[in-house]
Amino acid sequence: MVGFTTALMQIPIFSTVKIFVLIIFALVIFMSVFLLLNYRIEKFMYNEIKQLYEELEPEYRGELNEILITDNIDSLLDNVKELALRRSVELDSLKDQATFRREFLGNIAHELKTPLFTVQGYILTLLDGALKDSSVNKKYLERANKGVERLTYIINDLDLLTKLEKQDIKLEIEEFDILELIKSVFELLEMQASKSDIRLELDQLYNSSILVNADRERVQQVLTNLIMNSIKYGKKKGTTEISVQPIYENKIIVRVRDNGLGIGEEHLPRLFERFYRVDKSGNRRKGGTGLGLAIVKHIIEAHNEQIFIESKPAIGSEFSFTLDKAILVEAS
Ligand SMILES: Nc1ncnc2c1ncn2[C@@H]1O[C@H](COP(=O)(O)OP(=O)(O)O)[C@@H](O)[C@H]1O
Ligand SMILES: [Mg+2]
Structure with missing residues (x-):
């Protein structure tokens, strides 16, 4: 470096060669600084993303975990993108499940309400005095019983369906x-x-x-x-x-x-x-x-x-x- 500077000093001050060499020299320095900075930034980002990634629960990282060993920021970014995509698919399916559950509960409530109100209606009418009216009391009791039968029927079906879905039922x-x-x-x-x-x-x-x-x-x-x-x-x-x-x-x-x-x-x-x-x-x-x-x-x-x-x-x-x-x- 010292030899290079001394040689440069001996060249007349505004000679074209000197300017040319200076430009090349500046360019080399600029490129080196640029590459160094680029490398440092990549490294910094890589470390930051890697740290974030490592903070994720292992179950969320899944197979990506093994690929991560790479030191390449591009593949790391690919991994993270893939992870984000998977998470969004998972999220969509959870949202679907939540909607399904809400609809299911709504349906159950709706199905049970009708026979329940029937039973309640007849029992209240009987309590209000119809019990003593021999022309209707048996009929009302029978209707209330029909409502109970229907409730039992729905609950049995639901019970069986739940067992089948949980695969709790062993086939014989x-x-x-x-x-x-x-x-x-x-x-x-x-x-x-x-x-x-x-x-x-x-x-x-x-x-x-x-x-x-x-x-x-x-x-x-x-x-x-x-x-x-x-x-x-x-x-x-x-x-x-x-x-x-x-x-x-x-x-x-x-x-x-x-x-x-x-x-x-x-x-x-x-x-x-x-x-x-x-x-x-x-x-x-x-x-x-x-x-x-x-x-x-x-x-x-x-x-x-x-x-x-x-x-x-x-x-x-x-x-x-x-x-x-x-x-x-x-x-x-
Ligand atoms: N053999 C059939 N002919 C015409 N429609 C049918 C038949 N079987 C089922 N369905 C239709 O499919 C629906 C679902 O059947 P199912 O699950 O057995 O419920 P449901 O308790 O209403 O009978 C019924 O409500 C009915 O509209
Ligand atoms: Mg049916």
């Missing part, structure tokens, strides 16, 4: 004849069906049993809910027809078909949601909770099976689900 898989189960559900619902003049039948005469591996009680519930729906939303003098067919190598498909009201296409994607009903006021009059199909779907999914729906307004609906086939026994 056993081998049984699905045709026999269908026939026994037909018998149980015969009274209700005949009130609407609806026939419950199998699509053909099956002359052999069809054995499946599933939780008998739960499948009974699925069939009951689907057949009950076909009665509730069926047309007078209509028919509910069930068929059982083999599909794939080891599965069967059970189809529950009715020729009732049918369901508009726009409702199909949401039909299995809790409390979803096509015609809100009409369906409540029919005693529905809107929980039946949500329960059906959970039970089928707990079996790792699938449920399908096809429906056309004014033509009818077909709900079908698959089950694991056991050995097929031919009738002798």
Whole structure:
């Protein structure tokens, strides 16, 4: 450096070379200072971001933690951006869950209020003197009891649904004849069906049993809910027809078909949601909770099976689900 300055001193004061060398010298110094500052700022930012990053809970850092070992500010920034994106997705899903929970609670309150007010109304009327009026007291008590029955029905459905969602229910898989189960559900619902003049039948005469591996009680519930729906939303003098067919190598498909009201296409994607009903006021009059199909779907999914729906307004609906086939026994 000293040699360089001495050599520079010997050059005449305004010589072009001297000015040129000075400019180069200034440029070199400027570049070095610039690069040094740039490096220092990057380092400073890197340390600051890294510190912030390290203060995050490990669960929020996730896999990014391992990538962070890099000393490169670009990849660090990428990591932080990715983290921010993930957090915003997480936040959106939490907001959705909160809305869902609010709606769910609102729905429950709404569902319980109606029968509760009915019960309360009749009890208050009885207390106000109707109790002594023998022409109405029994009728009012019976109506109050109907309200209690409905409350119990809603609470049982909710209880079952919650258990299914928490996967608290262990399936008890056993081998049984699905045709026999269908026939026994037909018998149980015969009274209700005949009130609407609806026939419950199998699509053909099956002359052999069809054995499946599933939780008998739960499948009974699925069939009951689907057949009950076909009665509730069926047309007078209509028919509910069930068929059982083999599909794939080891599965069967059970189809529950009715020729009732049918369901508009726009409702199909949401039909299995809790409390979803096509015609809100009409369906409540029919005693529905809107929980039946949500329960059906959970039970089928707990079996790792699938449920399908096809429906056309004014033509009818077909709900079908698959089950694991056991050995097929031919009738002798
Ligand atoms: N077989 C069917 N035909 C026409 N509509 C149906 C049928 N099954 C279900 N639905 C419609 O789907 C809605 C949800 O059914 P579900 O969950 O069983 O509730 P609900 O307690 O009202 O019966 C019903 O309210 C009804 O509008
Ligand atoms: Mg139902």
